[in-house]
Amino acid sequence: MSTVPEAGMERSACSVANEGVIELCSVRAGETTFGVPIMRILEILGAPAIQPVPLAPSYIGGLVHYRGEVLTAVSLRNLLAMPRYTGASDILVFEGPGGYFGLLVDAVGEVMTVMTGAVEANPSTLDDRRKALFAGACKLKDGLLVMLDPDRFDPVRLSHQSNWEG
Amino acid sequence: MGIEQMAPSSLLAFLPITVMMDELTREFLIESQEGLDRMERRLTELEERPRDGELLAEIFRSVHTIKGTTGFLGFSRLESLSHAGENLLGMLRDGKLVANAAIISALLALLDGLRAILTSIETDGSEGKSDGLNDDRAIIERLLDLQNGNLDSQHALAAAQAGCSDADRQPENPAKTPATAVDSTLRVDVHLLNRMMNLVGELVLTRNQILQATSADAGFTLLSRRLDMVTADMREAVMKARMQPVSHVFSKFPRLVRDLAQQLGKRVRLEMEGQETELDKSLLEAIKDPLTHAVRNSIDHGIEEPGARQEAGKPTEGLLKLRAYQDGSHVVVEVVDDGDGIRVEKVRDKAMERRLITPEKAAHLSERELLQLIFLPGFSTAAAVTNVSGRGVGMDVVRNNVEKIGGKVEIESRASKGTTLRLRIPLTLAIIPALIVRSRCQSFALPQGVLHELVHLSAEQTRSQIEWLEHAPLYRLRGRLLPLVFLERMLEQQEVAEEDAGCYIAVLNADGRRFGLVVNGLADPEEIVVKPLSPVLKKIGLFSGATVMGNGEMALILDPGALAVRASIGISNEEEKPQVAEEALRPDKSETEFLLVETGAEQAALRLGDVLRIERIPRARMERIGRTLVLRFEGTVLPLEDPSGILERQPEEGVEITVVVCRGGGRHVGIAVSNVLDVAAGAPLVEAGTEVIATGITLLKERVTSVVDLSRIPPLPAMEPENAIEAAFEVAV
Numbered sequence: 001m002s003t004v005p006e007a008g009m010e011r012s013a014c015s016v017a018n019e020g021v022i023e024l025c026s027v028r029a030g031e032t033t034f035g036v037p038i039m040r041i042l043e044i045l046g047a048p049a050i051q052p053v054p055l056a057p058s059y060i061g062g063l064v065h066y067r068g069e070v071l072t073a074v075s076l077r078n079l080l081a082m083p084r085y086t087g088a089s090d091i092l093v094f095e096g097p098g099g100y101f102g103l104l105v106d107a108v109g110e111v112m113t114v115m116t117g118a119v120e121a122n123p124s125t126l127d128d129r130r131k132a133l134f135a136g137a138c139k140l141k142d143g144l145l146v147m148l149d150p151d152r153f154d155p156v157r158l159s160h161q162s163n164w165e166g
Numbered sequence: 167m168g169i170e171q172m173a174p175s176s177l178l179a180f181l182p183i184t185v186m187m188d189e190l191t192r193e194f195l196i197e198s199q200e201g202l203d204r205m206e207r208r209l210t211e212l213e214e215r216p217r218d219g220e221l222l223a224e225i226f227r228s229v230h231t232i233k234g235t236t237g238f239l240g241f242s243r244l245e246s247l248s249h250a251g252e253n254l255l256g257m258l259r260d261g262k263l264v265a266n267a268a269i270i271s272a273l274l275a276l277l278d279g280l281r282a283i284l285t286s287i288e289t290d291g292s293e294g295k296s297d298g299l300n301d302d303r304a305i306i307e308r309l310l311d312l313q314n315g316n317l318d319s320q321h322a323l324a325a326a327q328a329g330c331s332d333a334d335r336q337p338e339n340p341a342k343t344p345a346t347a348v349d350s351t352l353r354v355d356v357h358l359l360n361r362m363m364n365l366v367g368e369l370v371l372t373r374n375q376i377l378q379a380t381s382a383d384a385g386f387t388l389l390s391r392r393l394d395m396v397t398a399d400m401r402e403a404v405m406k407a408r409m410q411p412v413s414h415v416f417s418k419f420p421r422l423v424r425d426l427a428q429q430l431g432k433r434v435r436l437e438m439e440g441q442e443t444e445l446d447k448s449l450l451e452a453i454k455d456p457l458t459h460a461v462r463n464s465i466d467h468g469i470e471e472p473g474a475r476q477e478a479g480k481p482t483e484g485l486l487k488l489r490a491y492q493d494g495s496h497v498v499v500e501v502v503d504d505g506d507g508i509r510v511e512k513v514r515d516k517a518m519e520r521r522l523i524t525p526e527k528a529a530h531l532s533e534r535e536l537l538q539l540i541f542l543p544g545f546s547t548a549a550a551v552t553n554v555s556g557r558g559v560g561m562d563v564v565r566n567n568v569e570k571i572g573g574k575v576e577i578e579s580r581a582s583k584g585t586t587l588r589l590r591i592p593l594t595l596a597i598i599p600a601l602i603v604r605s606r607c608q609s610f611a612l613p614q615g616v617l618h619e620l621v622h623l624s625a626e627q628t629r630s631q632i633e634w635l636e637h638a639p640l641y642r643l644r645g646r647l648l649p650l651v652f653l654e655r656m657l658e659q660q661e662v663a664e665e666d667a668g669c670y671i672a673v674l675n676a677d678g679r680r681f682g683l684v685v686n687g688l689a690d691p692e693e694i695v696v697k698p699l700s701p702v703l704k705k706i707g708l709f710s711g712a713t714v715m716g717n718g719e720m721a722l723i724l725d726p727g728a729l730a731v732r733a734s735i736g737i738s739n740e741e742e743k744p745q746v747a748e749e750a751l752r753p754d755k756s757e758t759e760f761l762l763v764e765t766g767a768e769q770a771a772l773r774l775g776d777v778l779r780i781e782r783i784p785r786a787r788m789e790r791i792g793r794t795l796v797l798r799f800e801g802t803v804l805p806l807e808d809p810s811g812i813l814e815r816q817p818e819e820g821v822e823i824t825v826v827v828c829r830g831g832g833r834h835v836g837i838a839v840s841n842v843l844d845v846a847a848g849a850p851l852v853e854a855g856t857e858v859i860a861t862g863i864t865l866l867k868e869r870v871t872s873v874v875d876l877s878r879i880p881p882l883p884a885m886e887p888e889n890a891i892e893a894a895f896e897v898a899v
Contacts, residue, residue: 049718049719049720051608051712051719051720051721051722052608053703053706053709053722054608054657054658054659054706054722055657055658055706055708056702056703056706057702060702060703063703063712063720063722064720065371065714065718065720067364067365067368069364069697070697070698070699070711070712070713070714070720072699072700072702072703098700098701099700101700155700155702156700156701156702158702159701159702159705
């Protein structure tokens with residue numbers, strides 16, 4: 001798992017065209033702050049109306065209306081088995097091989113530029129579920145940022161791994 | 167909210183993700199495929215007019231174009247095949263050979279060979295290998311043999327060369343005419359059209375929100391009205407862009423019919439009507455398979471062998487008719503044959519044998535109802551085809567495919583006269599009428615096609631009238647037990663229940679499974695645009711899609727068939743309709759139900775209990791005997807009443823006229839109407855000052871409407887037996 005974060009970063013690094021630097025968008029779920037490569041985000045939907053889907057796997061946050069399409073949103077909180085969030089959530093829109101999908105987070109923070117050297121692989125002490133979802137840790141001046149690779153949140157891909165239930 | 171707009175990355179969404187094969191090859195593939203489609207049509211025409219020079223020139227051109235471009239692109243298999251075909255075609259065109267069945271068959275084989283290679287190029291970019299299935303050499307030799315049939319090889323070569331050389335000059339003239347049509351059209355990727363459709367949907371929603379937000383401001387109102395109009399026009403235009411004539415699907419049938427007929431040793435003439443009728447591209451795709459199936463069935467099981475036809479006093483050549491026409495918001499596609507028809511007894515026996523129906527029930531079913539049994543899943547197996555004289559293979563599949571796109575399948579058959587299969591397709595896909603139901607504060611869309619009726623129960627009634635047999639909830643609907651499915655339980659909804667305000671039972675009939683779906687509330691019916699679900703959610707199995715409603719809210723679309731299966735609702739073969747009829751016939755009912763019809767400019771009412779069926783009948787079957795109008799109907803004659811002179815106004819033989827067949831005064835009569843409007847309950851009217859209930863009029867939908875007095879219709883000089891039409895008894899509602 002430890003090699004994957006590099007792959008994710010390479011892509012962002014190339015598109016920024018300035019080697020060694022990645023632009024991240026920080027998002028929050030629960031107490032944790034995460035970093036998502038900006039180049040992968042198609043759009044951010046602020047507090048959209050989310051339609052729950054009965055009988056769906058627990059990691060599905062619901063459906064969102066996005067540019068005339070019905071977008072399936074994955075809930076970051078549910079994936080990490082965090083308690084339910086009652087406030088208005090934001091959704092990051094990504095494009096995967098199977099089409100658009102969304103990632104439901106508590107709130108979107110700011111854009112920041114970090115050096116690729118500041119990113120380290122997942123610590124071995126993380127539980128398996130987090131190890132599989134996180135793409136490494138980014139050392140900031142005032143704390144740590146969990147790196148996320150959008151590809152790992154594609155609902156189609158998640159559905160092939162049954163251990164996300166519950 | 168650091169970033170709202172991400173211009174560069176959102177642009178990515180518009181670029182194709184996968185690397186496409188180079189433009190030139192793609193263009194070539196599309197062009198060649200179109201050329202081959204054209205060639206296929208022309209080849210079958212050539213069979214009838216083997217000396218038609220124009221036809222030959224066109225076929226020659228299709229092959230020649232492929233040959234010319236392939237050499238350039240370096241596809242050697244295509245080149246050698248098309249070269250061989252071109253030689254033969256050149257001789258045909260120059261009149262050195264005359265096309266016969268063998269030549270046409272060989273050219274069709276060539277066509278298939280070329281097509282297979284094109285498909286291969288499309289999938290993996292290479293021509294593939296010549297093998298047992300696609301043996302190039304066999305095709306080339308066959309073509310060569312035919313070429314040499316009349317001439318020795320040297321001549322053939324010279325002729326072929328001559329053919330090649332003047333091919334470059336000669337076709338220019340005939341090619342001029344179609345070129346103009348090509349100039350004014352443009353090829354557009356379907357994905358782009360789909361995207362435009364989505365965006366228009368988005369525009370409509372945004373417009374709705376703007377209309378709401380600006381309703382207070384007079385200045386804005388004017389502007390937003392304009393936006394409203396432009397949006398509506400735009401939507402229509404995009405929808406129109408997706409329309410294609412049905413000829414795109416029909417065009418492959420001449421070949422199919424020819425091949426099948428030859429294979430089965432039958433003679434079949436194909437007639438096609440209404441090819442210009444337009445249908446949404448994706449709908450057209452969806453009916454391709456069901457139609458092919460129907461045509462195969464007609465030739466395989468419907469149309470008899472020439473000998474048998476002669477014995478039955480029919481022309482040896484069978485007639486297969488494909489007809490398409492628009493009927494209101496639907497397009498109707500018919501497959502009509504004049505074959506042997508479906509033997510109802512055999513269908514019944516088969517259904518009993520397969521335990522799809524009990525003998526008692528079978529005895530009560532009308533001929534028409536029995537015919538419907540062929541659509542039951544399980545009726546159709548390979549054995550059923552040959553044992554039952556009629557069709558049956560995969561008829562349930564045909565029906566399912568058509569119903570999936572919101573259409574309907576009807577079948578009519580007369581023994582030894584022929585069979586008509588009718589597909590009724592909505593004009594545009596993706597938009598289906600649906601009832602919005604609510605369960606635990608969440609909206610769901612229920613396709614209206616399966617909905618039979620709605621029952622409302624108050625909170626009190628919910629407690630008293632829903633009965634339980636162990637764990638199975640039931641409701642007595644007109645004295646019969648209806649199994650119930652609670653939507654909120656089925657979906658295991660966790661949300662807080664709404665306050666106990668009663669419930670609604672939606673009585674559904676999904677693929678023959680009849681049940682009541684219990685929901686908390688109803689919203690207005692809506693025309694919804696179906697959006698596909700992600701595979702993860704499709705796996706749940708109960709939802710067929712999702713939709714965005716007019717108010718911007720989203721709703722999941724319920725799949726009634728899947729709900730029934732999950733609730734283990736069995737298939738009930740009994741139709742509920744006869745019972746409705748009985749109720750309507752009950753004499754002591756103070757409010758009788760009426761069929762409201764339009765005759766000319768007036769409205770009139772017919773007692774629903776008297777109505778046997780409603781039919782569209784060709785004008786040609788209506789005649790005048792003395793002063794009485796009569797109608798030939800299922801081998802019988804019945805008097806026809808035409809209160810508003812519809813027949814006089816439409817004398818052409820081809821038109822179809824709506825006729826309501828009624829039972830009145832101990833016989834059957836037909837009434838010509840211009841429109842069937844509705845079924846409504848009428849209230850008795852009492853003439854002022856008397857206590858007498860007026861007989862000739864009733865209060866229907868707040869309008870005083872005259873009731874047609876059936877007994878006043880003059881009888882025929884000689885009456886047919888009473889039960890002539892009884893056999894086909896059906897109440898049309």
